[in-house]
Amino acid sequence: MTITVLLVDDHPVVRSGLRAVLDTGGRVTVIGEAATGEAAIALAEQLRPDVVLCDLRLGAGIDGIQTTAALRELDPAPAVLILTTFDRDAEILGAIEAGAAGYLLKDVAPEVIVEGIERAAAGDMYLTPDVAARVLQGVRDPLPKLTDREIEVLRLLSTGKANKEVAKALFVTEATVKSHVAHIFTKLDVDSRSRAIHLAQETGLI
Amino acid sequence: MTITVLLVDDHPVVRSGLRAVLDTGGRVTVIGEAATGEAAIALAEQLRPDVVLCDLRLGAGIDGIQTTAALRELDPAPAVLILTTFDRDAEILGAIEAGAAGYLLKDVAPEVIVEGIERAAAGDMYLTPDVAARVLQGVRDPLPKLTDREIEVLRLLSTGKANKEVAKALFVTEATVKSHVAHIFTKLDVDSRSRAIHLAQETGLI
DNA sequence: GGCCCCATCATCCTTTTGGATGATAGGGAG
DNA sequence: CTCCCTATCATCCAAAAGGATGATGGGGCC
Numbered sequence: 001m002t003i004t005v006l007l008v009d010d011h012p013v014v015r016s017g018l019r020a021v022l023d024t025g026g027r028v029t030v031i032g033e034a035a036t037g038e039a040a041i042a043l044a045e046q047l048r049p050d051v052v053l054c055d056l057r058l059g060a061g062i063d064g065i066q067t068t069a070a071l072r073e074l075d076p077a078p079a080v081l082i083l084t085t086f087d088r089d090a091e092i093l094g095a096i097e098a099g100a101a102g103y104l105l106k107d108v109a110p111e112v113i114v115e116g117i118e119r120a121a122a123g124d125m126y127l128t129p130d131v132a133a134r135v136l137q138g139v140r141d142p143l144p145k146l147t148d149r150e151i152e153v154l155r156l157l158s159t160g161k162a163n164k165e166v167a168k169a170l171f172v173t174e175a176t177v178k179s180h181v182a183h184i185f186t187k188l189d190v191d192s193r194s195r196a197i198h199l200a201q202e203t204g205l206i
Numbered sequence: 207m208t209i210t211v212l213l214v215d216d217h218p219v220v221r222s223g224l225r226a227v228l229d230t231g232g233r234v235t236v237i238g239e240a241a242t243g244e245a246a247i248a249l250a251e252q253l254r255p256d257v258v259l260c261d262l263r264l265g266a267g268i269d270g271i272q273t274t275a276a277l278r279e280l281d282p283a284p285a286v287l288i289l290t291t292f293d294r295d296a297e298i299l300g301a302i303e304a305g306a307a308g309y310l311l312k313d314v315a316p317e318v319i320v321e322g323i324e325r326a327a328a329g330d331m332y333l334t335p336d337v338a339a340r341v342l343q344g345v346r347d348p349l350p351k352l353t354d355r356e357i358e359v360l361r362l363l364s365t366g367k368a369n370k371e372v373a374k375a376l377f378v379t380e381a382t383v384k385s386h387v388a389h390i391f392t393k394l395d396v397d398s399r400s401r402a403i404h405l406a407q408e409t410g411l412i
Numbered sequence: 413g414g415c416c417c418c419a420t421c422a423t424c425c426t427t428t429t430g431g432a433t434g435a436t437a438g439g440g441a442g
Numbered sequence: 443c444t445c446c447c448t449a450t451c452a453t454c455c456a457a458a459a460g461g462a463t464g465a466t467g468g469g470g471c472c
Contacts, residue, residue: 011291011312013319017223059313085217085291106217107265113219149419160401162458175421182461183418191460192428194400195366353448368428381451388431389448397430398458 003028003121006049006078008040008067010059014106018053018083021110028117036060037067044071049078050121051101053113056084056091065094072099079120083113088204092131093138102126143203144187153180155206158197209234209327212255212284214246214273216265220312224259224289227316234323242266243273250277255284256327257307259319262290262297271300278305285326289319294410298337299344308332349409350393359386361412364403 005028007015015033022028032047034040037058044052052071056064068080079101084091092103101120104113108128119126127135146154156166163181167174181193190196200206211234213221221239228234238253240246243264250258258277262270274286285307290297298309307326310319314334325332333341352360362372369387373380387399396402406412 012314012316013223013227013312014220015223016226016316017219017221020222020226021219106219108218110218110222147418157400158404160396160398160404162398164458172419173421175423176419178460179420179422181459185460190366192366192368193459194363194403197400197403198364198366355449370428378449379451381453382449384430385450385452387429391430399429 002026003051003117004031004047004049005029005117006031006040006044006047006052007033008035008037008052008054008058008064009033009083010035010055010057014055018113022114022117025110025114027114037062037064037070040067041070041074044078045074048076051117052078052080053083053117054080056082056086056095065091065098068095068098068100079123081116081120081126083116086204087131087134088202089134089138090143090204092134093143094204096135103131104128105131143205144189146184146187146205150180150184150187151206153177154184154196154200157181157193158200158206208232209257209323210237210253210255211235211323212237212246212250212253212258213239214241214243214258214260214264214270215239215289216241216261216263220261224319228320228323231316231320233320243268243270243276246273247276247280250284251280254282257323258284258286259289259323260286262288262292262301271297271304274301274304274306285329287322287326287332289322292410293337293340294408295340295344296349296410298340299349300410302341309337310334311337349411350395352390352393352411356386356390356393357412359383360390360402360406363387363399364406364412 005022007018007030009015019030022030031049032043034043038061040052040054054064054067058064064082071078071080080099081102081104082095082100083104083106085106087105095103102116102125104116116126153166156169163174163177167177184196185191188196188199190199211228213224213236215221225236228236237255238249240249244267246258246260260270260273264270270288277284277286286305287308287310288301288306289310289312291312293311301309308322308331310322322332359372362375369380369383373383390402391397394402394405396405
C-alpha cells in the first residue's frame with residue numbers, strides 16, 4: 001500500500017521536482033498539488049491524502065503554518081510535513097505547535113524527504129538533527145511572548161520608524177510608544193531598537 | 207537543434223523539477239547539473255552548454271553573481287539565465303552587470319523558463335516585465351555607492367551594534383564610526399540607523 | 413472583590429545618536 | 443603637482459532614544 005501525498009508549494013518547478021522525485025521511488029504516490037494554502041485545504045478535504053508536504057512561504061494568501069493548523073482540524077487529519085528553505089526558530093516552533101509532523105529543509109537529499117513522508121504517515125515526528133537541535137533550544141529558551149500591540153510596534157520599528165512616527169501610525173502618544181518599546185526591550189533582553197530588530201528578524205518573531 | 211542547458215541550484219529537488227519541466231518540452235536538453243558555483247564553472251568548461259540556468263543563492267561557496275561573472279569569462283561563454291526566488295534590486299542589477307542574459311523569478315510558469323532559455327540562447331536579453339521595471343528604476347535611481355568601509359560599518363549596524371561597539375570591532379575611535387555613519391546616512395538619504403538598516407536590507411545593499 | 417496583565421499616558425534624567433564643521437594624511441586621477 | 447575621495451579623528455550642539463517610576467482604566471481569572 002503506497003502512501004498518498006498532496007504537494008503544497010507556490011513554485012510550479014518545485015512541485016514538478018517533488019513529483020519526479022517522489023513518484024519514481026514507488027513508496028509514495030502524489031495524488032494532488034496545490035499552489036496556495038486555501039487550495040491545499042480544499043484539496044485535502046476532497047482527496048484525503050495520508051500526508052501533506054507543505055512549504056511555509058506560499059506567496060499570497062495564508063502561510064504554511066496557518067495551512068498546517070487548518071489541515072490538522074480536518075477529520076481524518078492528514079499528517080503535515082513541512083518542507084521549506086527557512087530555518088528561523090519562530091517558524092520551526094510555530095509549525096510544530098500547529099501540528100506538523102516534521103520539518104525538513106529544502107536542501108536535503110530526496111531520500112530524506114521520502115523517509116520523512118513515511119515517518120509522518122506512520123504517525124511519528126520526523127526532524128533532521130539540526131532542526132531537532134533548534135527545537136530543543138527553543139524548549140530550553142522559549143521565545144519571549146510579546147503582546148499583539150508590542151509585535152505591531154516592533155514591526156514598525158523594523159521599517160525604520162522613529163517613536164514619533166510609530167505614535168502617529170498607531171494614534172497614540174509618544175509616551176505610550178516608549179512604554180511599549182521599553183517592554184519589548186525588557187522581554188527581548190536588549191537595550192537598543194536596532195538590536196531588538198535584529199533579534200526579531202533572526203528568530204522570525206516578526 | 208535543441209539548446210543545451212546546464213542547471214545550477216543547490217536544491218536537488220529544484221534541479222529535478224527543472225529537468226522534468228525542461229526535458230519534456232523537447233526544445234531544450236539538460237546536459238548537466240551543479241549544486242555549487244565552483245562545480246558549475248568546471249562543468250560549463252567541460253560541457254560547453256549553450257545556456258546556464260543559475261540560482262543566485264547557492265548555499266556555501268560563491269554566489270550566483272560571482273558564478274555568472276566567471277562563466278562569462280569562458281570562451282566560448284555560455285549565456286547565463288538567472289532563476290531565483292529573490293527580487294532585491296542589488297541582486298538583479300548585480301546579475302545584469304555580471305553579464306546575465308536574463309532574470310526570472312521561481313514562481314513563473316515553466317513555459318516562461320523555456321522561453322527565457324530560448325531568448326538567452328539567441329543572444330537576447332530576457333526579463334519579465336516586473337523585473338524589467340526594477341532594472342529601469344535602478345537605472346533612473348542607481349543604488350548609492352558606499353565604500354567598503356561604509357558597507358562594513360553598515361553590516362555591523364544591522365546586527366544591532368552601537369557606535370561604540372562598532373568602533374571597538376573595527377579598532378577605530380567612535381568619532382570615526384560616527385563619521386562613517388553620517389556619510390552612510392547622507393548617501394542613503396536617511397536620518398536614522400534603523401532606517402538605513404531597513405533600506406539596505408530591502409535593496410540588498412548588505 | 414481582589415489580583416494581574418495590558419494599553420494608555422506622564423515626568424525626570426542619562427546616554428546615544430545625529431548634524432555641522434573642520435583637521436590630517438594617504439591614494440588615485442587628471 | 444593639484445584635486446578629490448577616503449579613512450581617520452575631534453568638538454560642539456540638538457534631538458532622539460532609553461531607563462526609572464508611577465498613574466489610570468479595562469479585562470480576565472480565581
